Amino acid sequence: MEGQPPPARPTAHAAPYDVLIRGGDVLDPSQGLRGRRDVAFAWGRVAAVSDPETIDPGDARLVIEATGRLVTPGLIDLHTHVYVGGSELVIPADEVCSASGCTTVVDAGTAGANTMLGLRMLTQGHVRTRVFAFVHISGIGLAGHPHGESRDLLYLDPQLAARCVLSYRGFVLGVKVRQTAALVGENGLEPLRRAVRAAELAEAVIRDRVPVMVHYGSAPAPLSELLSLLRPGDVVTHGFNGGRNGVLDDAGRVDGAAREARKRGVLWDVGHGRGSFSYGVAAACAEQGFWPDTISTDLHSASVNAPVVDMPTTMSKFLSLGMPLEQVVARSTVAPAQFINRALPAPAREPLLGTLQVGAPGDAAVLDLQGGAFAFRDSLGYSWTGPQRLSPVHTILGGRPWGRPYPHPYLIP
Ligand SMILES: [Zn+2]
Incomplete structure (x- = not known):
């Protein structure tokens, strides 16, 4: 500040x-x-x-x-990790947000069904930042960091995750899954299938959409296969990572599957993080007009000092890529607000966040x-x-x- x-x-x-x-x-x-x-x-x-x-x-x-x-309007960060006590890979929300113009964050799957109560208690009683959450399809969330939470499918119970969505409706927006080969072991895209299954189970009860957020980067399957599992309203985060099976094909073109997914209503999020934002990939996408729908940081203990720092720094990187200021601000305020509003129970759907x-x-x-x-x-x-x-x-x-x-x-x- x-x-x-x-x-x-x-x-x-x-x-x-x-x-x-x-x-x-x-x-x-x-x-x-x-x-x-x-x-x-x-x-x-x-x-x-x-x-x-x-x-x-x-x-x-x-x-x-x-x-x-x-x-x-107060900035809205769709991808953070703020569950202090739930994993090592977290930062206290207020510490960063209070000094960065950020007023609302979404914790992206630090908590699984077994540990969500702790995140809810923390954010209700000890945090001023407005916090929402995705529940991780793995019941342990990121408590096992640095070991992959989806290497053992026993932890990935769609019923438990669906119950968590329903129990914390209005706070838990949807289901998170990390699809990086090292984190899923031999399980391929099965974690994502289970995350979608959990969302569908919850949707059948509330008769409304429950989005899935999928972290990808060096995914264990081609991008087209991963995206084919997503529904309109689901969100891909780490959208500009430089790993295998990324958004660019071998010729450096934006993969047709990514454009097709976006046409179907799948959202493309930044989720910068310590290892998930490549300037080269983002610049190639920018040249081809493939911009993110939402700008987010993936702030946590290992990304906050560098290279992420905060929302304004991440936004500035998109200014440097040629995104107009109005668009940079829109994708850091009203766009993530619309995503949150859509995922809230109907009576709470006033256009309340991301606006003056x-x-x-x-x-x-x-x-x-x-x-x-x-x-x-x-x-x-x-x-x-x-x-x-x-x-x-x-x-x-x-x-x-x-x-x-x-x-x-x-x-x-
Ligand atoms: Zn993350």
């Missing part, structure tokens, strides 16, 4: 707004909105989005001056869009420079400033 603490504006009377982000360049793809606006928050929600200088600063308990800075619409939860990011020459690194150790970088300045969660430096006075609505 950069910059100075936002100036406090103590007032003698009760102000109608808790926080006012003043004069920023608001970019909210959910509303097709780009331009200078004031954004005010009250009661934990977005209370007003107005032309600049139309809201009296005296009407807010705290004013954040954002002239020259980008203001977006009035009435939405008061989640926002203030970012510096810097120009210059910035060094980036991929998961294979390749380095390149890009002309722009998004740098996080402030995170607003639930209408309150978040992270360091702590704002003063710390707001308690």
Whole structure:
């Protein structure tokens, strides 16, 4: 987090707004909105989005001056590992999110059916970040890291995973599976088949879609075979990995099976991670117009320091690949929000995340869009420079400033 603490504006009377982000360049793809606006928050929600200088600063308990800075909905990271205590391969959500503009994360299968209760308790009681989860088709989740959780099919019980989806409906969005040869041993694509089976079992009960997220990279079968098992609404993560059976064919063209899967409604996610993002693969895909649907980090203990760092850094890498800023922000806010909303029980399906619409939860990011020459690194150790970088300045969660430096006075609505 950069910059100075936002100036406090103590007032003698009760102000109608808790926080006012003043004069920023608001970019909210959910509303097709780009331009200078004031954004005010009250009661934990977005209370007003107005032309600049139309809201009296005296009407807010705290004013954040954002002239020259980008203001977006709170960033949403579809692939993280935040289950502290559930595996070694995790990071505390609040530690990273509070300083990176990220307000919602999805834990991608750190917990299996046997360990989901712990993740739920942790995120309900001890974490401010909005957290959702995929349940791993392996009942042990990633507790056995670094050993492959899908080497023994006894752990992969579709009934247990389906029960977990149903028990934690609204928190567990779907079923996760890792299809890397080293993690599945001799089991080929059977883990994915079981993940899809678990999703179908749950779907039969709730009569609604339950998505599967498949991690692939050096998969034990050709990409076309893996993708043929996926249904519309399922998501492929580590979409630009540099392993065997990847998105590019031998001639360096985007595999026809990937384009066909996308046409059917299968989503392509980044899931950068320590070993799953190749600049060469992503650049070839970009040249051929094959962009990710969602930008995510795969943040965990082994990826956070380098090469991932955080959401803005991952977004910056796509800027460097030529993706327009509006698209980069859309795929880090409204696109993952739509995925989450679709997976929530019907009564909860308000367009609540990934937007600065009035009435939405008061989640926002203030970012510096810097120009210059910035060094980036991929998961294979390749380095390149890009002309722009998004740098996080402030995170607003639930209408309150978040992270360091702590704002003063710390707001308690
Ligand atoms: Zn992961």
